[in-house]
Amino acid sequence: QTGSANTNPSDSADDEYITSVSIGTPAQVLPLDFDTGSSDLWVFSSETPKSSASGHTLYSPSKSSTAKKLSGSTWSIEYGDKSSSSGDVYTDVVTIGGFSVKTQAVESATKVSTQFVQDTVISGLVGLGFDVGNQVSPRPQKTWFSNAANSLAEPLFTADLRHQETGSYNFGFIDTSLAKGTIGYTPADGSEGYWGFTATGYSVGGAKLNRNSITGIADTGTTLLLLPDNIVDAYYNNVESAQYDDSQEGVVFDCSEDLPSFSFGVGGQTITISGDLLNLTPIEEGSSTCFGGLQSSADIGINIFGDVALKAALVVFDLGNERLGWAQK
Numbered sequence: 001q002t003g004s005a006n007t008n009p010s011d012s013a014d015d016e017y018i019t020s021v022s023i024g025t026p027a028q029v030l031p032l033d034f035d036t037g038s039s040d041l042w043v044f045s046s047e048t049p050k051s052s053a054s055g056h057t058l059y060s061p062s063k064s065s066t067a068k069k070l071s072g073s074t075w076s077i078e079y080g081d082k083s084s085s086s087g088d089v090y091t092d093v094v095t096i097g098g099f100s101v102k103t104q105a106v107e108s109a110t111k112v113s114t115q116f117v118q119d120t121v122i123s124g125l126v127g128l129g130f131d132v133g134n135q136v137s138p139r140p141q142k143t144w145f146s147n148a149a150n151s152l153a154e155p156l157f158t159a160d161l162r163h164q165e166t167g168s169y170n171f172g173f174i175d176t177s178l179a180k181g182t183i184g185y186t187p188a189d190g191s192e193g194y195w196g197f198t199a200t201g202y203s204v205g206g207a208k209l210n211r212n213s214i215t216g217i218a219d220t221g222t223t224l225l226l227l228p229d230n231i232v233d234a235y236y237n238n239v240e241s242a243q244y245d246d247s248q249e250g251v252v253f254d255c256s257e258d259l260p261s262f263s264f265g266v267g268g269q270t271i272t273i274s275g276d277l278l279n280l281t282p283i284e285e286g287s288s289t290c291f292g293g294l295q296s297s298a299d300i301g302i303n304i305f306g307d308v309a310l311k312a313a314l315v316v317f318d319l320g321n322e323r324l325g326w327a328q329k
């Protein structure tokens with residue numbers, strides 16, 4: 001058995017990727033953000049305060065004949081960008097890309113932070129990290145993928161995120177036609193709950209890869225490519241107008257600049273992110289100053305290969321073999 005779901009950029013900056021998920025009987029369809037950096041499936045619901053819920057699609061367990069309250073269970077989560085949510089837990093059937101998990105923990109939000117209230121393009125998250133990261137207490141719950149893995153043809157999923165076009169999350173199979181290059185595999189470290197790996201080197205503008213390894217995570221829920229300052233500086237030294245903008249909290253440059261590419265080595269392959277994928281978006285509508293897709297990870301403490309990097313590749317999240325595969329797109 002397999003599953004295949006389309007995913008779409010939320011806006012012109014590819015800030016988030018939205019995938020439709022069916023929950024309950026009859027199906028209630030919600031737009032959710034798939035996040036390989038976390039391990040909870042949570043949704044805006046009939047239990048979310050009305051003042052916070054407006055503009056969002058809501059899950060109503062009372063309207064689902066297959067919903068069951070997981071009595072006594074609660075959850076609370078805070079993300080890297082300081083956004084947060086919490087609530088109680090139901091189990092219900094959850095279908096993604098045509099594949100159904102009958103008894104999936106669906107975490108219902110009774111509280112959401114301002115960022116989520118304002119981010120009306122999504123009504124929750126599907127955590128695709130490792131089960132060890134789940135935040136339900138007293139008994140942590142399994143992710144949708146973990147519940148699905150044993151029934152899928154292969155215990156893996158792929159992410160094919162695209163710049164301003166429809167991409168896909170495929171479950172249980174690898175569609176190699178989505179990639180140009182060979183898939184290079186490298187061990188994945190799931191001990192912290194997310195998909196950790198080590199890149200073997202990097203280069204700017206098509207130069208030969210150096211051997212400076214970078215340990216980080218493959219994170220579909222993070223917009224940017226966040227790397228150490230020495231790499232960020234080496235990259236923007238090639239961009240004449242680049243400067244740090246305090247209000248934007250990042251490096252900005254003239255939108256007319258011809259940005260160099262950025263490459264990294266992984267699993268024996270080289271993944272090259274083209275310059276135009278690294279020119280994210282004008283800092284505001286109509287501005288000729290643009291915000292960089294590569295920014296510093298210094299104040300986060302972890303390097304994050306987010307959507308800007310993932311867009312350059314077909315990425316295989318292989319739970320069965322605890323490895324990550326990367327192929328140039």
Ligand SMILES: CSC[C@H](NC(=O)[C@H](Cc1ccccc1)OC(=O)N1CCC(N)CC1)C(=O)N[C@@H](CC1CCCCC1)[C@@H](O)Cn1ccccc1=O
Nearest residue numbers: 015033035037079080081083119194219221222223224300
């Ligand atoms: C330093 S991790 C920052 C990262 N959040 C982002 O990337 C947000 C995404 C976004 C974009 C637009 C609207 C709303 C949200 O976007 C920015 O922060 N941006 C983009 C726009 C830019 N102008 C400024 C910088 C982040 O917490 N991800 C987590 C998942 C997110 C949470 C928020 C909702 C979307 C999914 C998560 O995987 C990060 N994680 C990774 C490993 C371990 C724990 C952990 O928690």
